[in-house]
Amino acid sequence: MLLHRAASLARMACIVSSVALVLTMPAQRCEAAVTVLDDAQRQVSLAQPAQRIVSLAPHITELLFEAGAGKNIVAVTDYSDYPEAAKKLPSIGNIFALDLERLLALKPDLVIIWGTGNAKILANKLRQNHITVFESEPHDFEMIATSLERFSILAGTSAVGKPAADAFRKRLDGLRKTYQPASSKPISVFYQMVRKPLMTLNDDHMVSSAIRLCGGRNVFGKLKELSSTITTEAVLAANPDVMLTTGESTEALQDWLAFPVLTAVRKQQFYTIKADLLNRAGPRILDGTEILCKHLTVARSKSMNQS
Template sequence: MRLRRALALLAGFVIAQAHAAITVIDDSGASVTLGQPAGRVVSLAPHVTELLFAAGGGARIVGAVTYSDYPQEARAIPRVGDNKALDLERIVALHPDLIVVWRHGNAARQMDRLMALGIPIYFSEPKHLDDIATSIDKLGTLLGTQASARAASDAFTRDIARLRARYARRPPVSVFYQVWDDPLMTLNRENVFDEVIGLCGGINVFAAEKPRVPTISTEAVLAANPEAIVTATPGATKPDRPLPALDRWRRWSSLTAVARGNLFGIDGDLINRPTPRLALGAAELCRDLEAARERRPK
């Protein structure tokens, strides 16, 4: 009887432990399992830091990379490197029980060394608007902050739904999104910002190009003749603020975007990071494209 009871207790313990384990699937398709909610997290991308805060886990971040500057509290988190080089010794010294990385933003060689440490790693790379809400929920599960995470993900989903309902069926506006000016680079359809353009009733003129961030020629832009040209800036578009990155286009006065004054700059942090703030960037773009519609000849 004693043996049976002991075995029963042991079996109950094993079952309880199995039920206590937390498992989610990250953006690489791999399973990430923790024995208990993460209490010490290292973030290896600025967008990851924002997602962790949104999920209710900001106070648990013990290390982050350069440019992890939002929200304000993130600026006080100890730095462990940047997207080019990581301080692996410092990461280990922080004793994290979870590391969240950007698969295509952190150096591959260092990623191999990081994975060899045996610390659970979650790869974060939201590729679609819906992925942002999903990422917040998954991180909330790993942190044990599901309620906070769900509130944030639901709010983001509602904001995007409102914009889609208001703008997606408006008359289309052809858009060239300029990622970089030298060399001239843009984005194809395999990027979350392409979805934002469509959300606002826009059409990405280089959606079919390859690779995801293709280099293009000035002639290609002139041939596409977009109705609006958009780029990322340190701040929002202001009537009296010059846009040096877009000045190159002003020499072609017959270009539709130039002729109608549709050269727009949007705060880069709002459109380049797949975080809840992307809803704010989307709202700015939607307003800019609506302005482009209003400037059409009557």
């Protein structure tokens, strides 16, 4: 009798154990699978977090490292020079001259691509080769914060990526409180992206987000294209308070000294910021934004004193 009862209990324990195993297996698979929306509003899904990631833009490389996924990167593109560890990763060219065969040979489980211009064609080619693609094209600060979160989800590094996103938002909020004027008239800014041919950016670019945060207004913000060639006459007509460019010095702006009628020339309001701090939609954009805000604070003070 006792033996029979013991045997029955053993069988019940075995059944319960088997049922528990069956019930937990789908949950485990569910936890391993990850899905996010990319910046093109496409659903990006992986059966498990990516272990082999290819970054196809410098800002993407910076975001991946900040999100804790640097160890998962197997290749980058040219000019991926930050952080220092990124310089040690193999480059497969650039978005305009990419070694696609070499990329495919790396067998990535995720390729993150700068989702603009000709990159769309490359993204489609990769998908045709059954490669999972995330299109990254942040247009504002919050998209950078969510990029950190989404990249960390895809790489299984949320323990790093979520705090990094929170820290980014906290610093951003501090910059807004410090530099964003409550009611003063925006100071007009011309951003010279390229000297020859003369080119600028519109309000869809992160540079304009930085200008707005600092209490400025991009005089060419309403242009249709993200980047556009413009004329000298257009700049003269816009008559900006400030002229801004990237680089180590304001030498690229010296041609405008020939036009003393310009407010920026008359008030000597030429400013420059290191290119990768302002043009890259990565974590260091806040460094560039803070520098820009300090420049525009000086420019605003000059305008008030000289008006």
